[in-house]
Amino acid sequence: MKILLHGLNFAPEELGIGKYSGEMIQWLAEQGHHCAVVTTPPYYPQWKIGEGYFGGRYCREWLEASGEKVGAGDGRAVDEGGPSLRFARPSQREREVEIGAEPIRVIRCPLWVPGKVSGLKRIIHLASFGLSSVPVMLWKAVTFRPDVILTVEPAAMCMPTTWLAARLCGAKAWLHVQDFEVDAAFELGILKQPLLKRMVLAAEAFLMRRFDRVSSISPNMQAKLAEKGVHPDRIAGLPNWVDCDMIRPLDAVTGNGTKPREPPASDPAAESDTVSRRIDGPHFTADGSAEPKVTVDAAAADGIDRRSLRQRFGIPADRFVALYAGNIGAKQGLEIIVDAAKALAERPGDGDAGRGDAGQVPVHLVICGTGAAVDDLRARAQGVPGLQLLPPQPWQHFNELMNCADLHLLPQKAGAADLVMPSKLTGMLASGRPVVACADPGTQIADVVQGRGVVVPAGDTAGFTAAIRMLADDPVLCGELGRAARRFAVDHLGRDAILRRFESALFDLLGPSELPQRADSVPAPLGSTTGAHAGEIAQAAELRRSATPQ
Template identity: 55%
Template sequence: MKILLHGLNYAPEEIGIGKYSGEMVAALAEAGHEVVVVTTPPYYPQWAILPEFSGLAYRKERQVASGEQREPDTSTDTRDSSLATRGSVEVIRCPLWVPAKVSGLKRVVHLASFGLSSIPVVLWKALRFRPDVVMTVEPAAMCMPTTWIASRLCGAKCWLHVQDFEIDAAFELGILKQPLLKRLVLAAEAFLMRRFDRVSSISPNMLMKLVQKGVDEDRVVPFPNWVDCDAMQPLVWPGEAFGEPQADASTSDWQDATTSTAAQELSPALMERASGRSSAGQSDAGGETGLGQSGAGSGNRLASLLPARGIDEIAASAAWPSELEDTDSLSPREAMDALRALFEIPAGKCVALYAGNIGAKQGLELIVEAARRTGDDPRLHYVICGTGASFETLAQACDPLPNVQLLPVQPFDRFNALMNCADIHLLPQRAGAADLVMPSKLTGMLATGRPVVACASPGTQIADVVEGRGIVVMPDDAEAFADAIARLTADEGLRVRLAKAARQYAVDFLSQEAILKQFMLDLGEARSE
């Protein structure tokens, strides 16, 4: 099959939509499909184009079955955009304007710059490549018209995948405010959505919103975000209690977890697909938590807690310590502290971690306020890892707080180690965003076996997923957010029970292999219609 992907974010971006699009394309290529990607130079989440790329010129990259063949103008020291081994991937990066300071108007111009620069490439590739499916990912909605026109030019099926309802979110969060503009833009978005042959999204509530926007339910397809449960896994449980999870923290399937109105308004067939009840949605883990050699029962060697590239290579890295103590005799808590030392996170603390984009939608001011409110608790330490449009504002707010530590974005091969430094994962969210965006970072939080403190209204998808695997509080409620963190800090047994339930849910319902396998089946079905 031939697939043309038109999207704003792509590998080597390691978080968010770029990560998922890159992994999707890699899986398609490994399955033998031919893929052309029209995208931008990598810029997210730091909102700055990487030094080896340019926002002013077009650039082509290519990888074929032999693995490392590239066009002459492609740098050999840049990590390629695919891990393809059998199919082929061609990546064309288009000019993009990235603002130094992000505002509502500048964000629109930023999106428009790619929307315009990519038009000739997408249309030309549609005519020359003759894809079977032309696909785009929202954000950015500005890609939708070009994607639809390209599919009609070459007689292909057109597929829209909605990661965020970016337009709804922009108005709900006050990034854009004009009521007339809101009506016009939302009407145009809904008009375009109804013209796609397939429209997918990542959660039942978001699928319901597509139907509410007028998309024919027969064209709506679930395509949830996934996690590699081997790459992201608990290396040691948060605490020293390693008993089995209690009944109150047991994992039920996604259909039982999604008690929101989506279950009442979507058809039974679509809900069955969205809930992961089909056999393709189940992992091969057979209910195991997938700890393997590096889980809680594997002893306390620090080598078992580090990324797969090995302890010697990490120790030789400039950013990691050159000497690591022998940890054979350490308790699980001491082993975790040894792991934290690699990131200069204080030992002996209960660590509440946020790792992800630092932007307007995230509501990270709640973490700052929680740190203020719990500042007299010497056990508790906050870590915020990431960058983004709001980083400078956040850094200034955190500066007077001794219990808050800021870390830069970590490369993927260290990310699992970082996530395992946490006792508690934090998922703040501003009011109005919980069913317009489904944070991709939640999958990694669950897979690494840590309880989550999340901000979400009852009945939203975030609340449904986190319930029983963490604590859910109302958005923008700083007092409740701080109280939930304090409660988990004080109750190690509760942390471990919720952590095990979180891991089990990830293994059962967020398997990368199963979700991408089902997606390819859906692609084939769309092409054959």
């Protein structure tokens, strides 16, 4: 099968949509499919063009899914996408790389990335790729002759070109919705004009209905597709996944003395990076001063106790650590973490070393990441005790960071919980730690976290703070919820199971003659199936309409 991906984000981005799109195409290539990608230079979540890439010109690369080592080539070769993703310029491939399986052809189009993100600048940013990718997509449709052309929302501006390219070459058009970016922009106040909202939502719905298949990552988001007029027979489920061997509990002792949750398996990240690596960027303390950079030896991380691991990241070893690791943007609502840190600092034992008067374990909150709102967050966090900001960490060290936590935090602004399904949630669950999430009852986030953490209403600072304090004071409950989270990730979020179902759905879209005979059958993840029952989706959409205020 020949597959062409048209998407704003792709490997070697290590967070969000770029990570999932890169892993999906890599997996499909490993199954023997011929894949090509039209995308941008990596820029997310830093909102800065990655080193060695160019935002003002077209570039062609080859992605070696087999993982052969590559050296310097024409321009600069890039090796930032984890242990199995390698990039090479065409001349380098011809000169140095011995090809086994068919490589993945990647074309990166010009992209404008604003230094300071606003609503208007974000639109121009998306439009720059939407326009620059038009000639490349039409050219690839004619020369590559794909069987399926796949695009991912965000960015919705890619939809017209994807559909036109598919019609031009007779391919099937597949739209995968990671975020309802248009709805979220208006719900969060990024865009505000009512007339513009009606026009943009109508155009988006019109385009969605033109696609042969439209998928999304949760049942509630599939129901929203039906609300927008997509026929239920064309709606499919494609949830995000996690590599449960890469993200997993390490054999370690926690900072507050709880016991390890499960023995470690082999760690591909550690095996691939045995050299000490410096963590980039400053670490900010409570008074806003920058601490020295910290060096972490990935090979030594597996099997050490949590106290030593935390010290390597500059995280206090004797606190109950609640961690948020991910993008720092408008829809995350990270202000609630800052407010929780302030509230916890007012209680005895929190924000200070040692235990409080009642023997409570002091709580330390950590925010790790970057993004469009990072400067505003730093200003808000200035001088707040018990709160630490860390820069984004290399993927090779991400599991070590996740294992520094006793608890993961998933804040979300009101109104966004059913418009987005945070990809970071899969890693939180796989790490074997409970989650405190902001979501309304009945949303997909609430359904997934329930029984594996604590759900509080979005914007409820008191409830958010109380949930953190409750789990800090109850290590038995914290451990039980963390083990339940790990079991759910292993049983339902495995990458191979989900992508095998996706591959079968691609064959099904092309017709029975293309469908290979398989002896295995894969259980449906997250309670949904690719090609979910049309009646159930239609019924869910009707319930959503009836519950929405007019």
